[in-house]
Amino acid sequence: MNSQARLVIPGAVLQQAIRALERSHADWLACTVERASRQSGEDWLTRGLARGRQLPDPALVVARTPVLPVAFASPTAVLYLRQGEPPRAYLLDSRGQRRPMGLLILAPGLPEVGATVAPAPDAERWSRVAGALGDYAWRRLCRLHYLIVGCGRNGSLIAHALARIGAHRMTLVDPDTTELCNLDGDGFLPDHITRPKADALAESLRAVNPTLEVQALPHSASDYRILPAAREADVLITAVDDDGARWTVAHLSVLYLKPMLDVGTGVLHTESGEPLIGADIRWLVPGECCLLCTGGVANPQQVEVVRQGLYAEQQHRAQRHWQRERLGSLRSLNMMATGLALRTLEDYLAMRLHTSRWLRLVYQDATPQLHELGHGAPNRNCLCAHTGGGDKLLTQPLDSIRQISHSEPWVPNPVVR
Numbered sequence: 017m018n019s020q021a022r023l024v025i026p027g028a029v030l031q032q033a034i035r036a037l038e039r040s041h042a043d044w045l046a047c048t049v050e051r052a053s054r055q056s057g058e059d060w061l062t063r064g065l066a067r068g069r070q071l072p073d074p075a076l077v078v079a080r081t082p083v084l085p086v087a088f089a090s091p092t093a094v095l096y097l098r099q100g101e102p103p104r105a106y107l108l109d110s111r112g113q114r115r116p117m118g119l120l121i122l123a124p125g126l127p128e129v130g131a132t133v134a135p136a137p138d139a140e141r142w143s144r145v146a147g148a149l150g151d152y153a154w155r156r157l158c159r160l161h162y163l164i165v166g167c168g169r170n171g172s173l174i175a176h177a178l179a180r181i182g183a184h185r186m187t188l189v190d191p192d193t194t195e196l197c198n199l200d201g202d203g204f205l206p207d208h209i210t211r212p213k214a215d216a217l218a219e220s221l222r223a224v225n226p227t228l229e230v231q232a233l234p235h236s237a238s239d240y241r242i243l244p245a246a247r248e249a250d251v252l253i254t255a256v257d258d259d260g261a262r263w264t265v266a267h268l269s270v271l272y273l274k275p276m277l278d279v280g281t282g283v284l285h286t287e288s289g290e291p292l293i294g295a296d297i298r299w300l301v302p303g304e305c306c307l308l309c310t311g312g313v314a315n316p317q318q319v320e321v322v323r324q325g326l327y328a329e330q331q332h333r334a335q336r337h338w339q340r341e342r343l344g345s346l347r348s349l350n351m352m353a354t355g356l357a358l359r360t361l362e363d364y365l366a367m368r369l370h371t372s373r374w375l376r377l378v379y380q381d382a383t384p385q386l387h388e389l390g391h392g393a394p395n396r397n398c399l400c401a402h403t404g405g406g407d408k409l410l411t412q413p414l415d416s417i418r419q420i421s422h423s424e425p426w427v428p429n430p431v432v433r
């Protein structure tokens with residue numbers, strides 16, 4: 017199969033299209049799409065059902081008939097749905113010629129039609145995890161390309177866990193260098209001190225899994241140099257202590273249709289001086305919700321700093337002092353939070369979890385309590401407005417975000433740090 021072009025469609029949009037076709041009894045309907053280049057080809061990102069009578073350009077046509085009664089002036093993606101068969105995508109040019117397209121559906125299991133699945137080279141090494149997850153979920157987990165933003169305690173624990181259960185491809189993003197206090201992260205050694213965290217973590221991951229393709233990017237999440245990797249990745253993971261970075265990645269997640277796994281842990285104190293220990297784990301599938309409609313960010317002023325540019329961000333980073341923000345960090349808490357995050361990803365790939373999810377772990381009186389807060393729904397003030405917007409909307413100002421970072425309603429999210 018020619019995998020140069022790939023159609024990416026949120027499961028939520030596909031469901032809307034199917035319902036609209038059933039209601040109208042039409043043979044086809046149109047969706048708006050944007051195109052985004054990747055090293056391995058081009059993604060056609062589905063934004064949503066087209067409004068109005070005019071066919072958008074470029075367009076995706078969702079059809080339940082094999083022969084379309086219209087001709088298209090420019091290349092058009094077609095998603096053919098036939099009852100009882102897996103959906104198929106192809107590109108139709110103006111002469112009516114068809115070319116097969118890959119197809120990625122943002123739905124449980126993250127099914128990708130046309131993707132090649134390499135056989136596991138060493139079955140015994142992976143037998144336990146493959147047995148527990150099921151062959152499909154494990155192979156899917158191995159094949160996905162993870163972009164991990166933040167290589168501290170949470171990020172290093174997730175990266176090492178993924179490398180040890182068979183992940184093939186990872187990109188690590190962190191602008192900081194390794195310090196003495198980072199040695200409680202996974203894989204960091206005294207020799208790594210003063211080296212970029214992303215480089216040090218990549219080195220330790222290669223030692224664990226020599227077949228892992230790992231790229232280290234010692235840059236900020238808002239640096240344009242991470243963009244090609246973000247477009248290439250399948251899942252974006254944030255393990256950061258800065259809401260500017262968290263927001264930046266959340267924007268890339270909706271723009272390029274990449275599910276996002278966000279982990280935030282906090283050892284804070286209440287006004288009475290009691291420790292407040294907790295974590296937020298958010299699995300956010302574009303088309304369903306985004307970071308802002310699922311809890312938002314605790315520090316919108318950090319988002320403002322990122323919006324002012326890299327120089328302001330560097331100044332802000334240099335002036336931060338962790339003791340003004342938190343009591344400290346607990347590896348035990350990091351392990352619980354990253355364990356819950358990874359379990360969430362595993363359940364989604366195994367099709368046991370069917371939607372986005374927001375979990376909050378809180379320690380009260382030495383007792384852990386796990387709350388399912390449910391995911392949000394797109395609203396006019398969130399990032400969902402840019403879903404599937406790709407490069408076209410990358411630099412477009414988000415006026416709604418300016419409002420949300422300064423005004424009510426704002427969902428307080430005290431734990432995430």
Ligand SMILES: [Zn+2]
Pocket residue numbers: 305306307308309310393394395398399400401
């Ligand atoms: Zn949203």
